[in-house]
Amino acid sequence: MDSKWYFCNELSTMELKKIIEEKSQESWEIYLPSISIDCVVFGFHDATLKVLVLKMKDKNLWGLPGGYVNKLENLSEAASRILKKRTGAENIYLNQFRAFGDLDRSEGFFEEYADTVWNKQRFVSIGFYALVDYSKVNLIIDNFSDACEWKSIEELPEFMMDHQTIFNTALITLRKQLNDKPIGYNLLPEKFTMPELQKLYEIILGKKLNRGNFYRKMLRYDILFKLDESRKGGAHKAPDLYQFDLEKYEVALKEGLNNGW
């Protein structure tokens, strides 16, 4: 499934240009000028971390799912709508993390269009990110010009515009979030072992962690409880099973982990 392509329609370059020019006037009417949104959706499943990317039709260019903000819409509503419309992904909680507003961020794009075309304007893009179990996300492309897939963060295609910077900043933010907020719920099975939880952290951080330190630090966060059961099967000593204490997990999500000053 992962590398499957979804094309809803095949358009020539000429046809695409005509559509963009026609849609331009509508865009000026319904969207807030100068502001766009880009979403970095990290997907974890089965010990791999991926990111949701789109391919721009006709250009062999890859980018993050993005779009514009309706004049009568909050930023976060716009981010959810865009992600749903561009990928079919629903109910993903997105965190805003940074605005990208360099003058030259879209240099060279839409050069062949008139200066008044909506897409050719300068946009400050508000970045949102999320971490989801990608096996639970149902991608349905309903946009005519894109294809969409999960790509491993180690094998990313070359991104258009400043999307590599947006991705990098999102990854740094996600990694920092591990020091401040719990993760794992909805990404791991309901009951999991400490090595499984450690593996999740290692994959996001992109580095090995010391087992003893991980164990101590995680218990100090006080968001887990140990179950009276252990995992059956296998030749080794059955590992202890843990579960998130959802009440404490929620508090830690709101107030931060017991980790800082």
Added chain:
Amino acid sequence: MDSKWYFCNELSTMELKKIIEEKSQESWEIYLPSISIDCVVFGFHDATLKVLVLKMKDKNLWGLPGGYVNKLENLSEAASRILKKRTGAENIYLNQFRAFGDLDRSEGFFEEYADTVWNKQRFVSIGFYALVDYSKVNLIIDNFSDACEWKSIEELPEFMMDHQTIFNTALITLRKQLNDKPIGYNLLPEKFTMPELQKLYEIILGKKLNRGNFYRKMLRYDILFKLDESRKGGAHKAPDLYQFDLEKYEVALKEGLNNGW
């Protein structure tokens, strides 16, 4: 000095309205639509934490220093220019922390103006914050409609629009930054005692810290060196003096403190 008022000009409500309407057309020409900037400048000095606030003329309304982005200017350049123009404060390094884009964030403002007036448009505001030694900032108000001063964060006036939310988010971000980046350089004397450094952290965090834990954690960060001298004078045992190891301090600023996973 702290509570001194700076008025450059006295204008009637009618005169102010006329100026805003006249400036509106110029604003449409030079600024990027829909985007504004707000700056939260925290000032520390002599064991107190303050924030830079402006008073809107004629309205007895308080707000954060803010403004708009020129069409040919990066976001961070705009933030520095705005802060300098509105407060006289120069060379302050501002960190972008969040965009504020709720639909109703400026509800009721500029109601008496025509819908086409620049200031009445919907703006998504990009928040920037900084922490400086306020005794080193030279406030010179060159804007006709504001007054500007440092206010203690415990005795803030009622803010207009969503500026209380912007301030709160900046304070939370600054507090989190203490877990990730070093602070103190340029805020403390070159040579300082551990209790002085602890006091700085306590004032920013708004809570007392355990002395032993603070000491251990700070040494683990490995950004200080202990001097061979101690502070003279006083009846008690002379406290040890420390200095930041600026090379390590710079690395920690870039790469984060030795604190996370």
